[in-house]
Amino acid sequence: MAMFNFIFTDKAMKEFPYRDELKKDMGISAQGFLNATPVPQELIGKKARCIEYDCSQEQAAVLQFQMNLEK
Numbered sequence: 001m002a003m004f005n006f007i008f009t010d011k012a013m014k015e016f017p018y019r020d021e022l023k024k025d026m027g028i029s030a031q032g033f034l035n036a037t038p039v040p041q042e043l044i045g046k047k048a049r050c051i052e053y054d055c056s057q058e059q060a061a062v063l064q065f066q067m068n069l070e071k
Contacts, residue, residue, distance in 0.1 A: 026065055029064050030061050
């Protein structure tokens with residue numbers, strides 16, 4: 001729900017005139033994956049290439065948005 005609320009903030013949506021209507025008619029579902037292994041200490045705070053760190057093991061979330069078009 002935090003991601004959904006963030007998407008509809010003033011910062012993200014700017015002055016989009018239909019923001020309230022869109023938020024009311026949109027739903028979101030998410031599925032999270034957590035297979036992460038600890039990041040090696042020497043990579044913390046640095047950009048890591050996948051060759052240094054197995055990016056496929058990172059934490060990820062898949063978001064799906066649905067529009068309710070029935071009125």
